[in-house]
Structure formats: structure tokens, C-alpha cells
Amino acid sequence: MIPIVSLVGYTNAGKSTILNRIKISDAKEVFVKDMLFATLDPSSRKAKLLNGMDFIISDTVGFVSKLPTKLVEAFKSTLEEIKHSDLILHVIDASNEDLEIQYKTTMDILEELKVDRSRILTVFNKMDRVGGDLLINPRHGENRIYISATHDESMDKLLKAIEDNLPERFYNAKLLIGYADSDTLSEILNKHNHENLEYREDGVSLEVILSEAEFRKYERFVV
Ligand SMILES: Nc1nc2c(ncn2[C@@H]2O[C@H](COP(=O)(O)OP(=O)(O)O)[C@@H](O)[C@H]2O)c(=O)[nH]1
Numbered sequence: 037m038i039p040i041v042s043l044v045g046y047t048n049a050g051k052s053t054i055l056n057r058i059k060i061s062d063a064k065e066v067f068v069k070d071m072l073f074a075t076l077d078p079s080s081r082k083a084k085l086l087n088g089m090d091f092i093i094s095d096t097v098g099f100v101s102k103l104p105t106k107l108v109e110a111f112k113s114t115l116e117e118i119k120h121s122d123l124i125l126h127v128i129d130a131s132n133e134d135l136e137i138q139y140k141t142t143m144d145i146l147e148e149l150k151v152d153r154s155r156i157l158t159v160f161n162k163m164d165r166v167g168g169d170l171l172i173n174p175r176h177g178e179n180r181i182y183i184s185a186t187h188d189e190s191m192d193k194l195l196k197a198i199e200d201n202l203p204e205r206f207y208n209a210k211l212l213i214g215y216a217d218s219d220t221l222s223e224i225l226n227k228h229n230h231e232n233l234e235y236r237e238d239g240v241s242l243e244v245i246l247s248e249a250e251f252r253k254y255e256r257f258v259v
């Protein structure tokens with residue numbers, strides 16, 4: 037499954053700017069079949085990480101400053117989809133004077149939605165408008181980066197951070213390795229527990245659990 041990254045945060049934080057500046061993957065590709073949830077809308081697109089992996093980046097409705105508590109409640113339901121995200125980019129306008137309250141409000145909502153903090157990457161945006169580093173105390177387990185979405189070099193920094201913060205995925209793969217590729221076979225047998233190993237006419241078939249990187253490495257053997 038292709039990882040899903042969601043943007044959340046107040047209106048004007050820079051979410052759309054980020055979405056629009058991330059290079060999209062081959063536009064011809066159909067990606068609806070990859071989606072976990074049906075609420076796919078034009079604010080989602082498929083993009084590539086620096087390591088070549090595809091992911092889906094999805095914008096959400098922005099919070100409005102000084103949203104009354106009652107509205108915050110109603111708003112939460114629109115955020116349900118982020119529960120399906122592998123990573124949440126919590127975008128903050130670092131130059132906003134209400135920065136701390138906005139940070140806290142969003143984090144509280146994510147907490148109420150039971151989003152694991154390890155799945156949140158706080159993105160302090162508009163750093164070009166701020167002098168020096170920001171001193172908001174991080175909450176335990178939360179990662180953060182500082183960028184200016186309007187600057188090109190920030191996009192690579194953001195992509196790298198997404199790559200580093202996406203949870204490791206594992207695949208239960210069934211492989212068929214031809215007898216000519218016996219080196220690959222012994223490499224896999226040495227490193228992995230396997231199941232259902234079978235010597236067939238066309239090669240050895242077996243089932244192993246592979247990381248994303250290994251899956252890509254052995255992709256041509258996957259059946
Ligand atoms: N100076 C500066 N402006 C930015 C940056 N990122 C976004 N903006 C501007 O902030 C405004 C709001 O951005 P937008 O992406 O629409 O925010 P959204 O409401 O979260 O989608 C726009 O005018 C952007 O051009 C940044 O890094 N630096």
C-alpha cells in the first residue's frame with residue numbers, strides 16, 4: 037500500500053503552498069485504487085520521495101483562527117480521514133503571533149483523535165519571516181522541522197523528513213527464485229525466516245517478511 041501523508045493546521049499556515057510545490061508523480065497514473073479511504077478529492081495527489089518511493093499527500097480543511105469551541109467539535113469530524121494517514125504534517129505559521137495557541141489547539145485535537153505522536157511531524161513554516169529559532173516546548177515523541185515553503189531548498193528538506201518519519205512497513209511476500217539466481221536465494225535464506233519453501237521446476241518458491249527496501253530489492257522475484 038502506498039503511504040498517505042496528511043497536512044493539518046490553521047488556515048494560512050502554508051498547507052496549500054506545500055501541496056502545490058511538492059512535485060507530483062506521473063500524472064497519467066491512476067492512483068484511486070491505492071487509496072484507503074473513499075473521500076479522495078482534488079486536494080490529494082501522488083508524489084515521490086527522494087528515494088523514489090511514491091506517497092499520497094492530502095490537504096485537509098484548515099482551522100480558522102479563534103474558532104469557537106463548538107465549531108472545533110464539528111470540525112473534528114472532518115478530520116476523521118487523517119486517522120488513516122501514515123504521517124501527519126502539522127503545519128504552523130511560525131510568524132503568526134498566535135503561534136502557541138494554534139500549536140496547542142491542533143495538538144489537542146490530534147490527541148483527542150488518538151493520533152500517535154510518533155506519527156506527527158510538526159512543520160514550522162515561514163521561517164523566512166522569523167528571526168532565530170522557536171522555543172515552543174516539544175511534546176514528548178514529536179518530531180519537527182523548520183522550513184519556508186516558498187523556498188525551493190525547503191521542499192527537499194521536507195521530503196527527506198517525510199521519508200525519515202514514515203513508519204517502516206513490512207510486506208509478506210511470496211517469491212519465486214529461479215535456479216540461476218541461487219546467490220539471491222542463499223542471501224534470502226541466510227537473512228530471513230521463511231515459510232512454505234518449495235522446490236519447483238521453475239525455481240524455489242517461499243514466503244518471507246520483507247522491509248520496504250528489501251521488497252524493492254527483490255521485487256522482480258515477487259509472485
Ligand atoms: N513568507 C512566506 N510566506 C509563505 C510561506 N508559505 C506560505 N506562505 C504564504 O502564506 C499564505 C497562505 O498560504 P497557504 O498555502 O494558502 O496556507 P493554507 O491556508 O494553510 O493552505 C500565502 O500567501 C502563501 O504564499 C513561507 O514559507 N514564507
Ligand SMILES: [Mg+2]
Nearest residue numbers: 051052053098
Ligand atoms: Mg489551503
